[in-house]
Amino acid sequence: MRSRLLRVTSILYTIMGDQRNQVIKGSPSQYVKLNVGGFLYYTTIRTLTKADCMLRAMFSGKLEVLTDSEGWVLIDRCGLHFGTILNFLRDGSVSLPETSKSLAELLAESKYYCIEELAESCERALDIKKKEIQPICRVPLITSSSEENYLITSSTKPAIKLLINRHNNKYSYTTTSDDNLLKNIELFDKLSLRFSGRILFIKDVIGSSEICCWSFYGNGKRVAEVCCTSIVYSTDKKHTKVEFPEARIYEETLHTLLYENRQNPDAELLQATSTMRPGAISYTSDEEDASGLARLRSNKQSNMASKVE
Numbered sequence: 001m002r003s004r005l006l007r008v009t010s011i012l013y014t015i016m017g018d019q020r021n022q023v024i025k026g027s028p029s030q031y032v033k034l035n036v037g038g039f040l041y042y043t044t045i046r047t048l049t050k051a052d053c054m055l056r057a058m059f060s061g062k063l064e065v066l067t068d069s070e071g072w073v074l075i076d077r078c079g080l081h082f083g084t085i086l087n088f089l090r091d092g093s094v095s096l097p098e099t100s101k102s103l104a105e106l107l108a109e110s111k112y113y114c115i116e117e118l119a120e121s122c123e124r125a126l127d128i129k130k131k132e133i134q135p136i137c138r139v140p141l142i143t144s145s146s147e148e149n150y151l152i153t154s155s156t157k158p159a160i161k162l163l164i165n166r167h168n169n170k171y172s173y174t175t176t177s178d179d180n181l182l183k184n185i186e187l188f189d190k191l192s193l194r195f196s197g198r199i200l201f202i203k204d205v206i207g208s209s210e211i212c213c214w215s216f217y218g219n220g221k222r223v224a225e226v227c228c229t230s231i232v233y234s235t236d237k238k239h240t241k242v243e244f245p246e247a248r249i250y251e252e253t254l255h256t257l258l259y260e261n262r263q264n265p266d267a268e269l270l271q272a273t274s275t276m277r278p279g280a281i282s283y284t285s286d287e288e289d290a291s292g293l294a295r296l297r298s299n300k301q302s303n304m305a306s307k308v309e
Contacts, residue, residue, distance in 0.1 A: 019066055019068050019069075021064040021065070021066055021067075022064060023061050024045075024058075024059050024067075025059075025061030026045055028049070029046065031043065032045060032048065032073060033071055033072045033073065034073050034075060034082075035068070035072040035075065036077055036078075036079030037077055037079040037080075038079060039079025039080065039083075040079075041082060047086060047089050047090050048089070050089045051115060051117075053114045054114045077112060078105070078109070081106045084097075085109060085115065088118050089115075096121060100130075103126050103129065106122050107123060107126065136193060136196060137193060140202050140203070141203050141205065142202055142206075148161070148204065151200065152217050152220055155220075157198060157199055157260065157261075158198075158199050158200070158217055158219075158260060159199065159216075159217040159256075160191070160199055160200070160202070160214065160216055160217070160253060160256060161201075161202040161203070161204055161214070161217070162184065162185070162204070162212075162213075162214055163212070163213045163214075164185060164203065164204070165206075165209070165211055168209050169211055169240045171231065171237065171238045171240045172237065172240070174239045174242075177240060177241055178242075180242045183246070184212050184214075184228055184242075187246060187249060188201070188203070195253070198260060199256060199257070211229045211242065212229050212242050213227045213228060213229070214227075214249055214252070218256060218259025223255075223256070223259070224252045226248055226249055228244065229242050229243070230243065
């Protein structure tokens with residue numbers, strides 16, 4: 001153990017011994033190697049001394065800089081935004097980061113290197129960011145099945161999708177269907193506001209032939225579905241009936257919360273909630289039981305076929 005400590009101490013001493021302070025001064029076209037917090041950059045003395053800032057003092061021979069055995073100038077700062085600083089020195093202007101976090105980081109580095117013009121630009125951009133109104137929640141409007149699958153499987157949150165396609169109806173609607181369709185949309189909007197931080201809400205307006213259907217996802221897989229349409233018959237023709245099963249939708253939403261943070265729900269809790277949810281869809285494999293969904297819809301439509309609103 002003692003010999004190992006002596007060996008480590010010797011290595012550290014050798015590394016520290018390879019570092020030394022020196023004055024760097026050369027022609028403007030001379031290239032300099034910079035190691036800024038582990039980020040490596042290669043630029044000219046002309047660029048580094050272009051503005052009246054700390055870098056000019058460091059590379060015009062006024063200050064000593066720390067170098068290693070390979071000639072890299074060591075700067076003990078985060079080098080993430082140093083490339084932006086170099087581009088500003090080269091061109092006199094630069095595209096600023098979009099996020100407030102990155103802007104604040106660039107502002108701190110600009111102040112450290114005493115680049116006043118860049119620091120002022122960052123401060124103005126941050127002031128504008130503070131005045132912008134940020135939306136409480138965002139609801140993606142999917143454009144393809146692949147996009148839908150990516151959103152659901154890549155999200156760490158459970159998901160709820162509302163499919164709305166009123167134009168898909170080939171029959172006439174019953175008298176209350178339009179009102180119920182709007183109620184479904186209104187409930188979706190309210191739920192997306194209430195649970196925006198816990199559930200991913202998605203709208204689908206280009207999906208299948210369904211007119212109004214809720215799908216609930218946990219751990220990237222569909223765990224339940226509430227189809228809100230059925231076919232009813234009158235004396236002369238078929239009608240499409242849109243329903244608003246509000247209590248069932250609320251129940252499935254609360255059940256979806258069991259899948260937060262990609263954790264599997266407690267088995268006893270899942271069983272207890274499943275027994276209280278008549279008609280809930282369950283799966284016995286990793287793949288979606290599409291035939292089971294089809295049978296469920298078929299049975300539902302058959303039961304409603306003899307009923308006229």
